[in-house]
Amino acid sequence: MEPSRIANAALAPEGRRKLAWARQFMPVLNLLEERYREEQPLAGSRIATCLHLEAKTACLLRTLARLGAEVTAAGSNPLSTQDDVCAALAEEGVTVYSRRGMTSREYSENIRFALGVRPTVVIDDGCDLVAMLHDEMRELLPAVRGGSEETTTGVKRLAAMEADGVLEFPMIAVNDAHSKFLFDNRYGTGQSVWDGIMRTTNLLVAGKAVVVAGYGWCGRGVAMRADGLGARVIVVETDPHRALEALMDGYEVMDMAAASSEGDIFVTLTGNTGAIRGEHIDRMKDNALLANAGHFDVEISKPDLEARSGEVLELRDNVTSYRLKDGRTLHLLAEGRLVNLGAGDGHPVEIMDLSFALQLLSALHVHNRDLETRLYAVPEELDREVAALKLEAMGIDLEEMTEKQLTYMKSWRE
Numbered sequence: 001m002e003p004s005r006i007a008n009a010a011l012a013p014e015g016r017r018k019l020a021w022a023r024q025f026m027p028v029l030n031l032l033e034e035r036y037r038e039e040q041p042l043a044g045s046r047i048a049t050c051l052h053l054e055a056k057t058a059c060l061l062r063t064l065a066r067l068g069a070e071v072t073a074a075g076s077n078p079l080s081t082q083d084d085v086c087a088a089l090a091e092e093g094v095t096v097y098s099r100r101g102m103t104s105r106e107y108s109e110n111i112r113f114a115l116g117v118r119p120t121v122v123i124d125d126g127c128d129l130v131a132m133l134h135d136e137m138r139e140l141l142p143a144v145r146g147g148s149e150e151t152t153t154g155v156k157r158l159a160a161m162e163a164d165g166v167l168e169f170p171m172i173a174v175n176d177a178h179s180k181f182l183f184d185n186r187y188g189t190g191q192s193v194w195d196g197i198m199r200t201t202n203l204l205v206a207g208k209a210v211v212v213a214g215y216g217w218c219g220r221g222v223a224m225r226a227d228g229l230g231a232r233v234i235v236v237e238t239d240p241h242r243a244l245e246a247l248m249d250g251y252e253v254m255d256m257a258a259a260s261s262e263g264d265i266f267v268t269l270t271g272n273t274g275a276i277r278g279e280h281i282d283r284m285k286d287n288a289l290l291a292n293a294g295h296f297d298v299e300i301s302k303p304d305l306e307a308r309s310g311e312v313l314e315l316r317d318n319v320t321s322y323r324l325k326d327g328r329t330l331h332l333l334a335e336g337r338l339v340n341l342g343a344g345d346g347h348p349v350e351i352m353d354l355s356f357a358l359q360l361l362s363a364l365h366v367h368n369r370d371l372e373t374r375l376y377a378v379p380e381e382l383d384r385e386v387a388a389l390k391l392e393a394m395g396i397d398l399e400e401m402t403e404k405q406l407t408y409m410k411s412w413r414e
Contacts, residue, residue, distance in 0.1 A: 001072070001116040004090040007083035007099040015088025018055035019062070026059055026353040027393035028386060032360055033063045043068030045367050046143075048119035050111055050129035051150070052080040052341050053089070053098050056349055060356035061094045064363065069121075071095070074114040076125040078102045079318075079334055079342035108132070115140060121366050122147030123359055126295045127154035134161070134168060146170035146366035148359055152185070152216065153271045153295035155375075162375045170371035172362045174355070177378035179386045181217045184355045188347030189340065190221025193267060193293045194229065196344030200318045200333055201289060206230030211263035213256065214270035215242040218293060222267050223251055234259045236275075256280050265289045267339075268299035278304035286328040290336070297336040305332065318343040357386045 023030070047064055051057045053075045065071045073089065075081035075098030086096045095117070097110035111132050118140055124130050127149060133140060146169050149155050155175045161167040174180055198205065210231040212223045223233050223246070235246035236256045247253045254262075260280035264287075268275040271294050281304055292299045306312070311323040320332045334342030346352070361382045391398065401409070 001095065002097070002113045004086075004096045005099070005110065005113065006086040006090055006096050009087050009090065011084035012087035012091050015055075015058070015082070015084035015086070016091075018082070018085055019058050019088055022055040022349050023059050025349040026056070026356070028353045028357040028389045029059060029063055029360065031389055031393065032357055033066060036067050036364075040068035041364055042367055045069045045121050045363075046117045046119050047071050047121045047123060047363060048074075048114045048117050048129065049123040050074045050076045050114065051123065051125045052076055052346060053086055053096065054080060054082045054341070054346055055085050056346065056352040056356065058085050058089050058092075058094075060359055061089060062092050063356075063360060065093050067360075069363075070117060072097070072114040072117045072119075074098055074110040074129065075102065075107070076128065077338055077341060078104075078107060079337050080346065112137070118143055119147075120145050121363050123150070123363065124148070124154055125150040127151075127157035130154075130158065130161075130171065134166060138168075141168045144169045146172070146371055148172040148174045148362040148366070150355070150359065151175050151295050152218070156271060158375050167373060167375065170366065170373050170376060172366065172376045172378055174358050174362055174378055177358050177383045177386075179354045179358055179383050179390075180378075184347060184351050185217035186221035186224075188221070188351035188355075189218040189269070189293060190225040191351075192340035192344055192347045193222050193291070194225050196339040196342070197265065197267075197289065197291055197333065200316065200339075200343040201331075203289070205265070208232070208264035209234060209262050211236060211256075211259045211266045212251075213266065213268040213275045213299070214294070215239075215246045216269065216271075219269045220249075222269060222293065223249070226265075227251070231265070234262055238270075257283070260284050263288060266291065266300075268292045269294055270299055271295065273298040274301055275299040277301045278308070281305060281308060281324075281330065284328070284330060287331065289331050289333060291333040291339040292336050293339055295338065300332065300336045302332070302336055305330065354386055354390055357389070358382065361386065 047069045072095045081098045081100045097113040155173045210226040211234045213236045215237045233251040235251045237243040260283040305322045308324045309322040310325045313321040323329045
C-alpha cells in the first residue's frame, strides 16, 4: 500500500484544532466511540473510504481507526479537501490520498491508492470508489464484505448497478435513512449552501429571485432557507408530486425556460446532467449567480458557458466570471462543484454527527454480518438509535406509551 499523499504534513497543528472544535459538537459519535472502544469491534477490518476530507469527516475516520480498523481515505471532491485536516489525519494513523485542487487524474489515482488496502468494507460518497472496484480492480471484490453510501447521487448509481445485475457486494444506502434525509439533506444542505454562497459573494439574498432546480430533500432545505432570508423562491421540477408540494409550500413553480429569465441566483440540486443549459444561459440576467449543490459538476453546463464567453475572469476566490459575447456577465461559484463544500465548510457539525453515526453503525453492521448482495436500507433499529442518542445528548426525553396504549395499537378492535 502506498504511503499518504497529502499537500503538507506541517499543516497538522491547524488540522488538529479543526478536529478538536468539531469533536466537541458531535455527541452521538462520541457516545458510540465510548461504547465500543474497549471491545474493538472493527479489529481485522480494512476500510477504504472516498469522502469529503474536512474536519467532521476526519472525526468519523479517526473513530473507525480507534475501533480497530485499518483506514484509508481518498477525497471525493478536489475542492472540498482541506489540506490541514488531511495532515492531522495522517498523524492519527489514517492513510490519506488527497489534496485541495487535485486534478482529475490525481483524483482517480488517489481512489486507486485508497483501494490498495484491499478493503473488507467501503464507505463511499458518490459511488466513484465502488464503481472503480467494479470497473478496474475486480480482483479486490472477493474480500469486500460490503459498504455504505452517503449521497443521493451515489444511491441512484448503486440502484442502477443492482438493476443491471452487476453489483458484487452488499451496500447500505445511508442517504435514505430518516436520520439522514430528514436532517442532513434538508437542514444541513439548506444552511450550508447559503453559507457557501454568501461567504463567497458577500451579496444580499433578500429581495432577489432564487431559482431552486430540484425539490427533493436538499432542494426543500435550500428553498426554505432562501425564503427565510427574504428571497422570492422559484422551484423547477420534473416530478409532478414534488412540483405540487413546492407550490403548496408557497413557492412559484415553472420550468427552467421560464425561470431562467427571472432568477438572480440559481441553485441546482437535481442529481442529473444539464439542469442549466445553453438555452437557459441565453435568457439569464446580467450578473446572475450560478451555484450547484448536486454531487457532480455536470448540472450547470460549463461547456455552454465557455462557448458563449468572450472572457473568463477570477474576480473573487471560488467565483469564475464569464463575460459573454453579448455583454452580460454570469458568475459560476466553486467551478460548478458542490458550493457548500467547495466554497464553504459543508454541513453544520451537529448535522454530520447524525450522518456519521449512521456510517459508523453501518460499517459495524456490514463487518459483523454475512449479507446477501443487494442494496439495503439502513436497519430501522440503527436509524432510530441515532435519533434517540441525539435527543439523549440534548437532554430531551421522549414520551413512553403505557401498556394499554401499546395493546391498543396492536389491536384491530376498538
